[in-house]
């Protein structure tokens with residue numbers, strides 16, 4: 001492990017890193033920082049929570065002089081919350097150097113952003129939609145940009161963002177450094193990415209499993225109608241410090257957050273139909289611990305770094321294995337341990353197995369927590385809270401009444417009643433959720449499997465964009481941003497291709513990046529199609545009889 005002093009960084013940057021409490025570089029930092037400082041284009045892949053932000057942030061800020069008044073670097077992220085968070089980290093890293101950076105994202109007052117731009121920031125961190133808005137208004141010019149980063153690159157180059165990214169990159173000088181980072185980098189996305197990069201170096205520190213190693217992964221098989229009960233028992237049993245519960249749609253998230261509140265949990269929901277003020281408020285409450293449970297759509301799946309998240313619960317399974325990796329990666333970060341639970345309805349077992357194959361990780365089956373376990377967990381926590389109070393708090397004001405009560409009532413009875421009050425139990429609250437259809441592992445044509453070595457029809461993702469049936473056109477953005485609960489599919493991403501196999505470019509598996517500087521390849525990797533009922537034996541899987549999209553709302557990422 002390297003210390004940061006070994007990278008030849010300027011003292012003011014080093015000082016900021018020390019201030020952040022970073023002692024040693026993480027593996028991705030160790031590999032990416034020297035290359036990025038040298039100006040190479042990069043594709044960087046490393047597990048969730050391993051410091052990719054600083055891996056691109058440190059070299060990026062090192063190249064900028066304080067006096068410069070031009071926009072020299074642009075970092076793009078798929079969600080507003082992530083733009084805000086990355087801007088904060090860049091702000092911390094440039095604290096002593098005194099660079100100016102600004103977050104630019106949808107939902108925030110544009111006038112305020114324009115005022116911010118008048119301070120001549122050198123670094124812009126933004127979501128694509130709002131960036132384009134500023135570009136069109138000529139409040140942002142990209143003519144001087146020297147460094148571009150796509151954080152969560154695979155998400156950014158996925159259908160919903162591709163056009164925006166292309167339009168933005170066209171405006172940036174050819175002579176520039178471009179860096180892509182993500183924990184997941186499906187091979188066809190890499191191919192697509194090459195469009196924007198010049199002789200990129202692959203830096204991949206992905207060991208066998210793409211999910212982070214410190215996450216304990218389990219699943220519970222549970223019928224749709226019993227999921228809520230299972231959730232409340234699970235939370236009681238596990239008593240997380242902070243938990244993120246992922247639901248498939250906005251409606252689901254609303255109903256879950258409300259249901260949890262009714263049952264006495266301190267929970268709130270995050271999704272793209274909320275105003276930005278509401279979104280900010282929810283994130284703030286979660287970050288400062290005034291709520292314990294954040295219920296969210298995939299808008300919270302990528303990049304968010306909230307310390308103290310001990311649990312991620314997939315109330316609904318995610319559509320893509322990638323999404324699974326990112327969702328559970330909200331815990332087990334920066335060397336800490338975490339626990340991920342997934343609820344799987346009986347008809348979704350195939351989908352779970354697909355996730356296991358892609359992530360090359362077995363997810364442990366566990367029984368539904370029993371009522372007794374739930375009660376025990378809850379009582380344990382209540383007892384802990386009570387004892388902490390016994391030790392620390394100033395209780396004199398209460399002692400008079402305590403003595404009086406003890407004279408009149410049995411002490412065990414009294415304490416039990418107090419505990420019941422403290423647990424905030426409201427088991428009787430009846431919660432009815434609108435049922436969601438099960439997610440299915442979609443079957444795709446197998447012609448483009450890895451062994452045939454054939455390129456997928458229409459060039460993988462690109463085929464969808466231009467392919468027959470993709471006439472939803474501008475609908476991508478619309479869907480992403482406005483999808484109402486339930487119907488919020490991300491623009492026909494799956495059925496726009498008009499054929500079974502156009503999107504199947506996801507065929508050559510994770511890892512094993514040729515040219516990887518780390519040599520971290522681990523054999524053939526996963527060989528199936530992204531959504532297909534993949535088969536690791538390379539035999540073609542059967543074609544879909546219909547291609548109805550069951551894609552959940554992956555909405556609201558930007559605007």
Ligand SMILES: Nc1ncnc2c1ncn2[C@@H]1O[C@H](COP(=O)(O)OP(=O)(O)OP(=O)(O)O)[C@@H](O)[C@H]1O
Nearest residue numbers: 022024025026048049050051052053183303305334
């Ligand atoms: N060298 C380091 N030493 C200690 N902590 C670090 C170091 N580098 C980064 N961190 C901390 O680790 C946490 C995770 O970092 P970061 O958010 O950059 O991860 P990531 O790899 O981008 O994850 P994701 O794939 O989820 O986006 C942050 O809280 C960050 O401050």
Ligand SMILES: [Mg+2]
Nearest residue numbers: 052053151303
């Ligand atoms: Mg990140």
